[in-house]
Amino acid sequence: MTGITPEEPTITLKGSGKGLRFVIPPSLKGKGLWEQFSSTLDQVSEMIRQVDIIIDFQDRKIETQFFLEFLSKCLENKVPSISSWETSDETTRALFRQIGLKSGSNEKKRPRRTGREETLVISNSLRSGQRIEHDGDVIILGHINDGAEVLASGNIIACGKLKGLVHGGINSGAENIIIAFSLEAKQVRLGGMVNSSLNEDHEWWGKAVRISSDGNSLRIRELSI
Amino acid sequence: MDPRVIVITSGKGGVGKTTSTANLAVNLAKEGFKVVAVDADIGLRNLDLVMGLENRVVYNFIDVIEGNCRLKQALVRDKRVDNLYLLPAAQTRTKDAVNPKQMKELCNELRKEFDFILMDSPAGIEGGFQNAAAGADEALVVTTPEISAVRDADRIIGMLESMQKSPIRLIINRVRPVLIKEGDMLDVEDVLDVLAVKLIGIVPEDTSVIRSTNSGEPLTFGTDSQAKNAFENISRRIVGIEVPFINMQERQESSLLAGLKRIFRFS
Numbered sequence: 114m115t116g117i118t119p120e121e122p123t124i125t126l127k128g129s130g131k132g133l134r135f136v137i138p139p140s141l142k143g144k145g146l147w148e149q150f151s152s153t154l155d156q157v158s159e160m161i162r163q164v165d166i167i168i169d170f171q172d173r174k175i176e177t178q179f180f181l182e183f184l185s186k187c188l189e190n191k192v193p194s195i196s197s198w199e200t201s202d203e204t205t206r207a208l209f210r211q212i213g214l215k216s217g218s219n220e221k222k223r224p225r226r227t228g229r230e231e232t233l234v235i236s237n238s239l240r241s242g243q244r245i246e247h248d249g250d251v252i253i254l255g256h257i258n259d260g261a262e263v264l265a266s267g268n269i270i271a272c273g274k275l276k277g278l279v280h281g282g283i284n285s286g287a288e289n290i291i292i293a294f295s296l297e298a299k300q301v302r303l304g305g306m307v308n309s310s311l312n313e314d315h316e317w318w319g320k321a322v323r324i325s326s327d328g329n330s331l332r333i334r335e336l337s338i
Numbered sequence: 339m340d341p342r343v344i345v346i347t348s349g350k351g352g353v354g355k356t357t358s359t360a361n362l363a364v365n366l367a368k369e370g371f372k373v374v375a376v377d378a379d380i381g382l383r384n385l386d387l388v389m390g391l392e393n394r395v396v397y398n399f400i401d402v403i404e405g406n407c408r409l410k411q412a413l414v415r416d417k418r419v420d421n422l423y424l425l426p427a428a429q430t431r432t433k434d435a436v437n438p439k440q441m442k443e444l445c446n447e448l449r450k451e452f453d454f455i456l457m458d459s460p461a462g463i464e465g466g467f468q469n470a471a472a473g474a475d476e477a478l479v480v481t482t483p484e485i486s487a488v489r490d491a492d493r494i495i496g497m498l499e500s501m502q503k504s505p506i507r508l509i510i511n512r513v514r515p516v517l518i519k520e521g522d523m524l525d526v527e528d529v530l531d532v533l534a535v536k537l538i539g540i541v542p543e544d545t546s547v548i549r550s551t552n553s554g555e556p557l558t559f560g561t562d563s564q565a566k567n568a569f570e571n572i573s574r575r576i577v578g579i580e581v582p583f584i585n586m587q588e589r590q591e592s593s594l595l596a597g598l599k600r601i602f603r604f605s
Contacts, residue, residue: 238534240496241489242463258532259489274531 124153132165132196133157139173147186154190165196175205238273239263257298268292278302282326291324294338306331341449344456344576345378345474345503349490351461353482354511354541357551358569359458360388362478364556365573367422371453374413374423378470379460380435383427390554391416391424400428403440409447418559423452433465438472445473463497477503478538482512483524488532495535507538509572514543539572540583541565 122138141149154161187195198214200206232250241260245251250267261277263269268289269281275293280302282289291303296317300309301324308331312318321338324331346359356379363375376399377385386392397412402425416422425448428435448455459470471477477498481491491508498506510529517523530537544565550557557566571581 240499241492243496256532258492259485260493276532 124149126153126157132167133160134167134169134199136169136171137173139171147182150183150186151190154192162193166192166194167197167199168195169199170202170205172201173205174202175200175208177208180208232267233265239277241277257293259298275301289326292322292336293324294321295319296322296324296333301331303331308333339453341452342454342476343445343449343474344454344476344478345459345471345498346456346478346480347459347467347470347494347498348461348480348487349463349492349494350481350487353480353487354509354547355461355480356384356388356458357547358478358480358509358511358541358572359385359456360556361558361566361569362573362576363389363422363454363456364416364419364558365570366454366456366576367416367419368558369573369577370421371577372421372451373454373456374425374448374452375456375458376425376448377427378441378457379466380427380469381429381432382460383429385458386414386424386426387554388551389416389424389556391426392554395424395426398426398428399444400431400435403436403444409451433460433469436469438468441469442473463493467494467497471498471501471503474503477506478509479506479533479535480509480511481529481533483510483518483526483529485524488524488529492533495533505536507536508533509539509541510537511541512543513540537583538575539568541568541572 122141124138124141125136127134127136135150135153137146137150198209200209232252233245233247234252234254235245236254238255239245239253239257239261241258244262244264245253246264248266250269251263251265252270252272253263254272256273257263257271257275257277257279259276263271263277263279264283265279265281266283266285267281269279269291271279271291271293274295274297275291276297278298278300279291279293281291282304285304289303291301296311297319299311300307301311302308303324303326306326308324311333315333317333317335321336323334323336325334326332346355346362348355356377359375363373367373375385375389377383379385380400383398386395391414394414396414397407399412401407402409402412412425414424414426416424445455445457455473457470457474460466479491479495479498481487495506508530510526513526514523518525526537526540542564544563546557546560546563547565550560557563557569560566567584571584574581
């Protein structure tokens with residue numbers, strides 16, 4: 114009987130602004146893990162002396178014995194230093210904290226409403242490629258051009274043409290709104306909802322609008338400005 | 339006048355940076371300035387072809403930076419116009435052959451000899467563009483009135499602003515009034531509304547440009563054409579001469595009228 118041989122899990126390397134990330138899949142275990150780890154280190158032996166190294170265990174649950182063996186492999190392979198240990202497993206994170214390691218989550222950080230945030234006012238248009246991420250409300254006194262992004266935990270007001278991507282109410286509820294003096298974007302996001310069916314056929318296209326959520330979908334209402 | 343280093347860039351490829359560089363260089367030289375056009379597109383050089391000087395390239399600016407030759411040996415003099423030179427790129431190297439610091443030093447050397455240094459930037463926003471813009475004081479951004487080109491131009495303008503290049507001015511290239519009238523092409527106001535920089539020129543779509551680039555004869559050396567006149571006007575504006583912008587619609591209608599007159603043999 115033929116069958117599909119499942120792919121062997123592999124350690125992957127990812128470059129980022131923070132350094133070189135070793136992503137170690139939880140399904141890679143035992144002898145295979147140590148052999149792959151050693152051979153990967155060997156392949157990048159020159160590079161690891163020049164960049165920061167981040168070890169990303171993903172959601173692997175790590176126990177002390179495993180961690181000690183991992184550290185001994187690092188010493189064996191002359192790993193110079195490790196700048197960050199990443200995990201999305203809470204137990205593992207607690208272990209790292211306990212032994213005083215610098216650790217981070219490998220989940221993307223998003224702004225969260227804390228009730229203490231200020232309103233950010235940007236007094237010019239945002240150009241393509243520019244990105245604002247803010248914990249609070251954001252007011253743009255200009256256009257949000259196609260290719261620009263605004264992410265906020267609160268409300269977003271675009272006092273110009275909204276052509277770029279806005280995401281308001283990140284990590285908060287349905288009480289936030291987005292206002293644009295001229296809606297010309299193909300997609301808007303509010304809270305956990307996305308509307309990606311915006312186009313010129315809608316009667317409010319190119320007009321001032323208020324975007325809110327009713328809990329199930331986004332509502333777009335024309336404003337008289 | 340202090341020497342001026344101008345980077346000609348766009349973000350998007352194929353919108354007319356090299357054509358603009360070549361034609362502006364020729365026009366500025368004809369105005370009496372000493373001009374060098376620098377091809378900063380390492381690995382994909384084209385400025386030598388568009389200027390019709392490809393057979394005279396011996397050294398390139400990488401050779402100058404690496405000390406393989408003197409600057410004067412790498413400069414190719416255009417014999418058709420006094421005081422016009424080309425500094426070619428290397429075709430067999432890649433963009434990581436130089437860094438921004440080296441490009442700044444090269445520009446500082448060129449400032450000692452030239453009134454205008456025009457840097458023909460490669461497309462993109464990565465190292466090639468960074469190198470081309472490093473030594474520049476000001477920028478000309480070339481776009482066509484198409485949404486993808488405008489978005490890329492917006493990106494590049496944002497980067498030039500963060501690099502504190504000033505002034506940053508816009509050339510809108512390959513404009514087709516008929517398509518604008520039919521609503522199939524962005525009009526000049528739409529482009530300026532997005533990019534929000536000063537306009538320095540509008541160049542209409544013109545078949546003479548294709549003939550010119552393929553033959554290596556910049557428009558200035560050819561017969562009168564709309565694109566030729568547009569580049570002449572842009573070079574005058576670069577040196578501070580006020581030249582009114584021609585209404586594309588009027589130009590379209592007058593050429594249509596002239597065509598009708600010709601067909602019906604009216605004088």
